[in-house]
Amino acid sequence: MNRAIYILSRFGTDLVSLLSRAANAVLFNGSTAQTLSSRAYIDGRDSRFWRGMGKLINTLFFWQDDHIKAAWEAEVNRARYTLQRLEGLR
Structure with a gap:
């Protein structure tokens, strides 16, 4: 995939995720760390x-x-990646 297309695609995905997290927090009194999709899967x-x-x-x-399950799995994987990176800083 062309780098410019990848960047635009990633930007669009991240923007939608941000809006979903904002909606979860503002409209449904949820966490900004969770999208509506992953919350629907858990709750x-x-x-x-x-x-x-x-x-x-x-x-x-x-x-x-099963989008909501995939969204939850992606958030769990992203959190695990972050925790692994933080372990490397010690």
Whole structure:
């Protein structure tokens, strides 16, 4: 992939993630460290509201098998990567 296309693609993805985190914090009193998708995956186990949100989000991302699960896994992997980097600073 051309570097310019990669940068634009990454910027777009990061921007959407930022907006999702802001919506989670401002509209749903959640954490800025969690997207709406990953919150729907986690909280959907115990909440009808978040289970419904998860279904809506998965419908919006119809080309992915299970977007909310993939979003949660991506956040977990990103956190693990950050923790590994911090361990290297000691």
